[in-house]
Amino acid sequence: AQSVAQPEDQVNVAEGNPLTVKCTYSVSGNPYLFWYVQYPNRGLQFLLKYITGDNLVKGSYGFEAEFNKSQTSFHLKKPSALVSDSALYFCAVSELGDKFYFGSGTKLNVKP
Amino acid sequence: DAGVTQSPTHLIKTRGQHVTLRCSPISGHKSVSWYQQVLGQGPQFIFQYYEKEERGRGNFPDRFSARQFPNYSSELNVNALLLGDSALYLCASSFKDTEAFFGQGTRLTVV
Numbered sequence A: 001a002q003s004v005a006q007p008e009d010q011v012n013v014a015e016g017n018p019l020t021v022k023c024t025y026s027v028s029g030n031p032y033l034f035w036y037v038q039y040p041n042r043g044l045q046f047l048l049k050y051i052t053g054d055n056l057v058k059g060s061y062g063f064e065a066e067f068n069k070s071q072t073s074f075h076l077k078k079p080s081a082l083v084s085d086s087a088l089y090f091c092a093v094s095e096l097g098d099k100f101y102f103g104s105g106t107k108l109n110v111k112p
Numbered sequence B: 001d002a003g004v005t006q007s008p009t010h011l012i013k014t015r016g017q018h019v020t021l022r023c024s025p026i027s028g029h030k031s032v033s034w035y036q037q038v039l040g041q042g043p044q045f046i047f048q049y050y051e052k053e054e055r056g057r058g059n060f061p062d063r064f065s066a067r068q069f070p071n072y073s074s075e076l077n078v079n080a081l082l083l084g085d086s087a088l089y090l091c092a093s094s095f096k097d098t099e100a101f102f103g104q105g106t107r108l109t110v111v
Helices: none
Strands: A003-005 A010-014 A019-021 A024-026 A032-038 A044-050 A056-058 A064-068 A073-078 A087-094 A106-111 B005-007 B010-013 B019-024 B031-037 B044-050 B053-057 B064-068 B074-078 B087-094 B106-110
Touching: A003 A087, A010 A019, A019 A106, A024 A073, A024 A087, A032 A064, A032 A073, A044 A056, A044 A064, A044 A073, A073 A087, B005 B087, B010 B019, B019 B031, B019 B087, B019 B106, B031 B074, B044 B064, B044 B074, B074 B087
Parallel strands: A010 A106, B010 B106
Antiparallel strands: A003 A024, A019 A073, A032 A044, A032 A087, A056 A064, A064 A073, A087 A106, B005 B019, B019 B074, B031 B044, B031 B087, B044 B053, B064 B074, B087 B106
């Protein structure tokens, strides 16, 4: 069975500081891993994905994520946070690139 | 190009009623999926359709049904609405083995 865990309900960071949002996964085959962001009362916006290849994946808005197979993790990172990055972030896994299993979400608060 | 469009954006229904939610995928996308997002939780998979055939179904009661039309648009139907069906319903379309693109969702409130 496929599943994703986001251990932090909320992450607080000061503007300009680096940020990390954690995600661990469990899949029975090769993982397709994704990060999405959700702003209030909106749908999900795609940030980045890992299918295969380099373990460091670069995505939209300066975000990147590091795939670690031995730790079954796919943490989202950004070198310098912006206040406008404040939103709800979801990690998702999809074994075949179709049905997605989402984590419970992490609320990112970036303070000025 | 237009993204995934969903209608209506908001809906208020009474317990026991029926509701139909609609979704138009991105042009060229043949896969449509439906998700339910209850406040404070991540989206939960309901259905996936590909080329008008059901490809997957999540752990939802038979009150939930869906279909996909020849133009790849889709409808999600929920019968005998319960208060617990109140949620944001998200539609996503994808081209096989790529990321899913989500619509803005339909906010359903059951009173």
